[in-house]
Amino acid sequence: MEKIKPRTLSGFMELLPEKQAKMERIMETLRRTYSLYGFTALDTPIIEASEVLLAKGGGETEKQIYRFSKGDGDLSLRFDLTVPLAKYVALNYGQLTFPFKRYQIGKVFRGERAQRGRFREFYQADIDVIGDGELSIMNEAEIPAIIYHTFAALGLTEFKIRVNNRKVLNGFFAILGLSDRAADIMHTIDRLDKIGMEKCHRLLVEDGMSEAAAAEIMAFVTTSGTSGEKLEKLGQYGGRNESFDMGLSELATVARCLPEFGVPEKNFEIDLTIARGLDYYTGTVYETTLTEHPEIGSICSGGRYDNLAEYYTDKRLPGVGISIGLTRLFYVLEEQSMLSDEIITAPADVLIIPMTDDLSTAISAATLLRESGIRTQLYTENKKFKAKIAYADRLGVPFAVFIGDDEIKEGVIKVKDMRSGEQFAAAAAGAAVRIKAELVRRGTARVIKG
C-alpha cells in the first residue's frame, strides 16, 4: 500500500507525552485556581456563524480568520474567547445571574504567517466578570490576586503584575489638552522600554509636542517609587479632571486591597506606561511580565471594559477580564528551560511487572492500588525481564512492583522506588499507603521552576 507521509501542520502545537503531561498540569492548575475565585466553566463552540463572530467587523483579525462554507452556512472558527462570550451573554441574558463570572480554556484559531513561536491554533485561558449595567471596582481590585495566585500555584516567583488605569491616562491627557493625541502618544510611550527615555522624548517632540509637554508626559509615565509613593505623586494632578480623579481613586483601591488578597508587594507595580487597546478598555488595565525575561512581553493581560456585547444587545454589560495565551506561554517556558522536571510526567505512578504466568494476583494488586487512587499500569507483554525493566525506566514511573512466586506465597508485593532504588515488600494494602505517602510528597513539586 502506498503510504501518506504523516505530518502535523506548522503553527500547530502537538506535544510528546511527557510535555503534554506538563501542559495538562498547567491547565488543571488554572481550572482549580479560577474555580477558587468563583468562576464557572464555560465551553462554547469552535465554529460559529461568520455573521455573528465578525459582528464587530474589519481589523487585522479578519484576514487571519479560518472562514469557509458548509451546506448553506458561512462559518468561521473562533479567533478569541471574548466574542463568543459576548454572544453567549447576549443570547442567554435572561438565564444568567449577574455578576456572571466565567472561565474558559479553549483553542482559538488565527491563520497568521508561520514563524517560530507563533501558533495558528492555540489555547487561551480567559476569565471575565460581567455585570448587568454596573460592576463594582472591587472586581478590578481582585484581578491582581487571581493573577498572582495563578502563577504562584504554577510555581512562578519572579513575575510582576503591572497595573494602570485608563481613566488616569485619559484624564492626564485631557489636563494637558492633548486628548486627541492620546493614541499616538501612548503608542510612542509603549516603546519606552525598547528605545529609552531620550529617544522617546525626541519622538514626542517630533510628533508636535512642545518640549515642556513632552517633558511632562515623560515625567508622568516614569513616576517612580512604591505604589503608595506613585499614588501620592499622581495626587498633584487631582481636582483638575473628573476622569483623572476617578481613575486615581480606582487605582488606589486596587493597590490598597493587595495585602488582604495575599499579593506580595514585589509582585505588583503601578506602571503608567501601560495602555492596551485604546478603544476597548475603560478602567484598570493589566499586564504581567517575567522579571527575568522582560523580552517575552506580557504573559497575562486584560482590563476593564464598559460594553461587552454592544454588537448584539442594547444591554450595557460592563466587565473586567484577563487572558493567558497558554500555548505561547508553554512554548516560552519550555524554550527558557523553566519547566520543572521534578513533577511526575509518567502515565502511571506504579508499573506492575508480574513474574508468573498466572496474573490473578497481579490483577488484584492493580485493582487495589487503583482503588487507593494510585495510577497503576499492569505490564502484560510477553518480554524478557530486562525489557520490562527498560519499559519502566523509559516511562519514568516512580515505582515498579514485582510479583513472583515468592511474593504470592508470602502474600506480599515487592515495591521498588525507581529513583532511589530502594525496595520493600509488604501486603498490597500496606504498600498502597506507603506509595501514596511518597506520591503526595512528590506531588508538591510545581510545574514551573521558581
Place this chain on the structure above:
Amino acid sequence: MEKIKPRTLSGFMELLPEKQAKMERIMETLRRTYSLYGFTALDTPIIEASEVLLAKGGGETEKQIYRFSKGDGDLSLRFDLTVPLAKYVALNYGQLTFPFKRYQIGKVFRGERAQRGRFREFYQADIDVIGDGELSIMNEAEIPAIIYHTFAALGLTEFKIRVNNRKVLNGFFAILGLSDRAADIMHTIDRLDKIGMEKCHRLLVEDGMSEAAAAEIMAFVTTSGTSGEKLEKLGQYGGRNESFDMGLSELATVARCLPEFGVPEKNFEIDLTIARGLDYYTGTVYETTLTEHPEIGSICSGGRYDNLAEYYTDKRLPGVGISIGLTRLFYVLEEQSMLSDEIITAPADVLIIPMTDDLSTAISAATLLRESGIRTQLYTENKKFKAKIAYADRLGVPFAVFIGDDEIKEGVIKVKDMRSGEQFAAAAAGAAVRIKAELVRRGTARVIKG
C-alpha cells in the same frame, strides 16, 4: 448601532452554567479514571492537512468533513480521534514507548444533517493501547474493567458491557462455509433486537441461507446462560477452525479476569450478536448499553484492531481502544433525567456578603477560605441585602458568609448553610474546617443518578 442577532449554530452544544458544571464533572471523572489505568493525556490539533486526515479516503465520513483552504493549504477538521492518533504514532514512532497508552478527550466535527440529538461538533473520549508489532490479550481483558470503573465513577449502576470476539465470529462462519456472506449475515443479526427471532431467521433464508444454516446461526448468536455457560456451549465448535479456537480462548481470558479486575458479573455479558465494523476490528469487540434504556444503543464501544496506522507506515501497530461519544451521552442523560441534582453546580462553595463599607475583613476571610481550597466568591456589588441573598439563592451556593460590624468586633464570620438554613459563627479558620467537612460529605454525590 445596528445589532447582530446572537445565535449558536444548530448541532452545536452550548450549555448554561449549571449544566456545564455537570459536563465538567463528567470530563474530570473520565480523566481521572483513564489516568488510574495508566493512560497518558494526548492533545492533537483540530485542523490537519486534508491529505493526512483523509489518507484512508472514501466512505460516508468524507462527505461530512469540514474541509477548506487557507493560504495554499488544503485543510480539514478532525472527524474522529483515531486517525489523528494513527498519524501521531506513525510520526513519533521513534520517540514513543510501546505499549503506548493514551487517552484523548476532544472535539470532533461532522457536518451531518441536523436533527434532534445529533451534533456536528461533539466530544469524543477515547482510550487506546498501541503495541509495537504485538500486543498481549491482557490489554483486551482490561478494557471491560476500565469501562466498568468509568461508568461506576460517574454513578451509573444499570449498564451492561457486552463483549464478543471477531475471531469467534469469523471462525464460526468459516465452519459453516459462509465466510463470504459474513458481512450480510452480521448486518441482519445486528437488527435482531429490533425485529425479533422469527423475522431474523426468515431474512437469513431470504438471503439464500438454507433453513438448517439459518437455524444454526440463530442458535449460535442467541446462545444463552452465564458467561461460563456460553463459553462451554461454544466449545462444541472447538477443534474445527483455528481462528475460532483462538477467539474462544481470548473470550475465555477476558471473562475469566473480570472478578480480579473488580467487574461485577451483572455488568458484563458475552453477546455473540455484536460485530462492529467488519473491516477494522480483529479480536475482542465491546459495546456498552444502559440496561433500562436499550433504545439508546451503545454508549461506549470499541475493540481490538491489527493495524492502527497502515496508511502512514509499514510498522505493524496493533491496538485496542474504546470511545465514548460524550456530547451525545450527555444529551441522552439529560433527556432521560439521569443527571443528578445532588452535585454542587454553583460557581462557588461560599459567597461572602460583606455588610460593612470597609471590605478588608471580608477580603481576608475570602483569602483564608481559598487557601483552604474552598471556592469562594466575594460579593461586592452595591445592592440591598435582599438582592444579595437572592444572588446567593440563584447561584445555588452551598454556604453564604455574612460579615458585619458585630462579626468584625468579635473576630468571627457568620456562616449560613443555604440548604438547611442553619447558621453558625466562628473564627474564619475554624469555619473553613467545618465548611470543608460538609463539602467533602456532599462531594461524594455522583453526577449520574444510580
